[in-house]
Amino acid sequence: MSTDIINTYIPPLSEIKDEAVISVRERLASLLIEKWPDLDTRPNSVFGDLFLTPASYMVAGLEEGMNRFMSDLDLENVANGVIWNCDFVSSYLGNFAIYNRTTLQSTGVLRIRFNADEEYFLDRRTKFGADGGVTNLFSLRMPNAGGWTLRKVGVPLGAYSNEAVLVDAGDGTYFADVPVVGTMDYQIVAGDSHTADPVSANVISITAIQDFNFGAPPESLAKLAEKTRQTIYSASMGSRGTARRFLEKEFPDLTAISPSLSGDAVMMRDSTNAFGVADGRMDVHVKSSYITDTQIVIGIYDSVADKFVVKLELAGTPVVIDSVTYGDSVSVPSDSFYIWSKTTDAVKASMASASYSKYEDLYLVVDRLVNDAGDDIIGTDHDTSGNRIAMFTVTYKQDPMVSVVDATVSSSDVSPVGVDVLVKGFTPIVFTRFNVKYTKRPGTTVGVGAAREEIFSYINGLGHPYLYSDAKIVDAMFYAGASDVREVDVVASVQWSIADGFLPSEGADPTDDLTTALTEVITPGTLGISSSSGLKPSFTDPNTGYPSQTLISIGPRNTTYVLDKTLIEFTEIEEE
Amino acid sequence: MMKGLKIEFGTGGADLVTDQQVEGKYAAVQNGLVNIGTIINPKSIHPTRGTELLLKGLRGELVSRTSARHAANFAALNTLVFSRQNDPSGLSDSERLDTIFLTLTSFAEQSMQLEAVFTMSDGTEVGVTPDLTI
Numbered sequence: 001m002s003t004d005i006i007n008t009y010i011p012p013l014s015e016i017k018d019e020a021v022i023s024v025r026e027r028l029a030s031l032l033i034e035k036w037p038d039l040d041t042r043p044n045s046v047f048g049d050l051f052l053t054p055a056s057y058m059v060a061g062l063e064e065g066m067n068r069f070m071s072d073l074d075l076e077n078v079a080n081g082v083i084w085n086c087d088f089v090s091s092y093l094g095n096f097a098i099y100n101r102t103t104l105q106s107t108g109v110l111r112i113r114f115n116a117d118e119e120y121f122l123d124r125r126t127k128f129g130a131d132g133g134v135t136n137l138f139s140l141r142m143p144n145a146g147g148w149t150l151r152k153v154g155v156p157l158g159a160y161s162n163e164a165v166l167v168d169a170g171d172g173t174y175f176a177d178v179p180v181v182g183t184m185d186y187q188i189v190a191g192d193s194h195t196a197d198p199v200s201a202n203v204i205s206i207t208a209i210q211d212f213n214f215g216a217p218p219e220s221l222a223k224l225a226e227k228t229r230q231t232i233y234s235a236s237m238g239s240r241g242t243a244r245r246f247l248e249k250e251f252p253d254l255t256a257i258s259p260s261l262s263g264d265a266v267m268m269r270d271s272t273n274a275f276g277v278a279d280g281r282m283d284v285h286v287k288s289s290y291i292t293d294t295q296i297v298i299g300i301y302d303s304v305a306d307k308f309v310v311k312l313e314l315a316g317t318p319v320v321i322d323s324v325t326y327g328d329s330v331s332v333p334s335d336s337f338y339i340w341s342k343t344t345d346a347v348k349a350s351m352a353s354a355s356y357s358k359y360e361d362l363y364l365v366v367d368r369l370v371n372d373a374g375d376d377i378i379g380t381d382h383d384t385s386g387n388r389i390a391m392f393t394v395t396y397k398q399d400p401m402v403s404v405v406d407a408t409v410s411s412s413d414v415s416p417v418g419v420d421v422l423v424k425g426f427t428p429i430v431f432t433r434f435n436v437k438y439t440k441r442p443g444t445t446v447g448v449g450a451a452r453e454e455i456f457s458y459i460n461g462l463g464h465p466y467l468y469s470d471a472k473i474v475d476a477m478f479y480a481g482a483s484d485v486r487e488v489d490v491v492a493s494v495q496w497s498i499a500d501g502f503l504p505s506e507g508a509d510p511t512d513d514l515t516t517a518l519t520e521v522i523t524p525g526t527l528g529i530s531s532s533s534g535l536k537p538s539f540t541d542p543n544t545g546y547p548s549q550t551l552i553s554i555g556p557r558n559t560t561y562v563l564d565k566t567l568i569e570f571t572e573i574e575e576e
Numbered sequence: 577m578m579k580g581l582k583i584e585f586g587t588g589g590a591d592l593v594t595d596q597q598v599e600g601k602y603a604a605v606q607n608g609l610v611n612i613g614t615i616i617n618p619k620s621i622h623p624t625r626g627t628e629l630l631l632k633g634l635r636g637e638l639v640s641r642t643s644a645r646h647a648a649n650f651a652a653l654n655t656l657v658f659s660r661q662n663d664p665s666g667l668s669d670s671e672r673l674d675t676i677f678l679t680l681t682s683f684a685e686q687s688m689q690l691e692a693v694f695t696m697s698d699g700t701e702v703g704v705t706p707d708l709t710i
Contacts, residue, residue: 039580044614045606
């Protein structure tokens with residue numbers, strides 16, 4: 001396609017603003033100085049007046065032309081009706097398979113009148129024209145193969161054939177109405193006369209019995225551009241690959257993105273409808289850089305259960321509870337507090353399916369702590385309702401992006417039709433030990449500090465499709481100066497949820513009835529890992545379908561790792 | 577040192593000399609002379625470029641030596657201001673116009689002659705005698 005840039009994009013010189021020309025002139029003069037520092041480009045100089053000023057007009061026009069060209073590439077502008085070159089924009093939209101629906105044809109019905117009651121056959125190729133066959137050409141609209149047969153008056157019609165029966169008009173003429181389809185440049189109204197090619201015998205007249213329908217109105221480029229944007233936008237969550245690319249584009253700060261679909265091992269929200277067809281489900285696991293937050297919460301003492309309980313309203317999506325302290329200093333032992341999870345939408349995400357998503361309510365339950373003398377360690381107070389309360393400080397790591405991504409993906413513009421999308425975090429493997437045993441050559445030193453930083457960065461950045469590999473640890477150690485790595489000694493466990501147990505959705509609210517909730521909580525088994533080769537687990541809840549189901553799952557598509565930097569240790573061993 | 581193509585001014589008008597160049601203060605003086613003889617056009621990208629000297633002559637407003645001298649003085653002043661506004665930064669004093677004197681030496685029915693003296697910022701002078709025939 002050859003584009004006339006001058007007449008389509010570059011404005012007439014009279015429309016170019018003086019400010020634009022002066023700006024260009026100054027920039028051109030500065031540009032020329034680099035090569036010709038002595039060249040006199042001032043106004044009144046020969047070069048300045050005879051070349052630079054006219055050239056400034058041309059370049060200013062080109063700049064405006066380029067702006068207009070860029071505008072034609074920006075479909076938002078086109079959708080708003082700002083179009084400088086319709087031919088170009090039309091071709092450009094063609095790249096997105098968006099075309100005007102010129103092939104959607106006009107339709108109507110023609111009445112063919114004969115002077116004899118006979119059987120007639122209309123060839124499939126017959127063309128009808130309203131103005132002698134020049135424009136507005138119509139063809140027979142036939143549902144079945146073959147031509148169109150017009151039977152005599154009263155003859156029954158055959159099945160699955162293009163047939164019509166003549167009607168006796170009572171004036172010695174016989175007619176049949178046949179549907180036609182074609183293109184219409186101007187409105188054909190009822191009564192408009194038509195001709196046929198080839199002409200059938202005994203035809204007296206061919207007339208339109210109704211105003212013809214144009215079909216879909218031709219769509220403007222602006223409308224097509226808007227459709228393009230909508231197509232690209234909504235299609236972006238249509239599959240695993242496009243969902244990942246869409247999120248990579250929209251949220252470049254995500255370190256890992258992994259959509260899992262119905263049928264994937266880790267997808268626990270699979271279900272079938274009444275017809276036995278699997279519903280479309282997509283879990284989008286996302287991960288960004290975790291941040292550590294501290295929050296003070298007020299626990300209410302339940303004298304029957306002899307525990308404190310509080311519903312946690314933590315920022316972001318909590319990933320790991322680092323500590324719970326009474327007040328701000330006395331640490332609560334890890335076996336004296338529990339986190340419970342309860343889904344807020346059992347239909348969308350039940351039990352552990354809601355883990356690390358916005359559909360998970362979390363409750364902190366803390367044992368009443370006493371010293372050897374039986375006195376309370378946790379000091380309490382009373383709130384205005386007379387409840388005995390205690391203040392706890394929760395320190396936790398949270399992912400701030402999960403809720404942000406969820407808000408975007410849940411919007412009607414993005415969420416794919418017929419697919420239930422759940423945005424959640426990855427399931428972390430939390431390390432409690434990470435010891436690298438290495439050797440070094442005599443007289444050399446190993447930069448364990450740098451190695452620790454690299455290992456920390458590597459492990460905490462992992463997420464599908466990248467899983468843990470000893471090779472990266474060995475690389476880091478070699479780079480730090482080690483001569484060999486003998487073992488990466490790890491102890492870790494899968495953290496199914498930030499919670500220790502799951503409460504049934506229909507069960508008691510712990511803040512209302514802690515005692516009953518205690519009896520209802522279902523605790524998933526612990527999946528411990530004691531060697532680095534076990535850091536790529538695949539496991540799903542064996543109790544799925546039973547009352548004790550928790551719907552826990554882990555596999556390559558939803559695995560990530562949480563390693564505290566202080567846990568990374570190095571042990572130098574003697575070379576044998 | 578600024579360099580430009582040379583223009584030869586004469587009683588018949590101005591000719592472009594494509595194989596010669598003017599440099600330094602002569603380039604500045606040549607630009608000044610072009611400005612004096614250019615009719616000001618407020619609608620151009622340089623609305624203050626040029627003077628009304630030639631325009632006044634064409635309109636028949638230079639009816640006396642006094643009015644001609646008066647118009648010449650304004651032309652000199654406007655040219656000096658425009659020149660300074662468009663001097664590039666870093667221009668040496670020897671190339672920067674400091675004063676322009678237009679002295680009326682001849683005044684006839686269809687023409688007048690001015691003697692132009694350009695003084696540069698370093699004190700050097702260049703004198704020329706343009707002829708403005710109407």
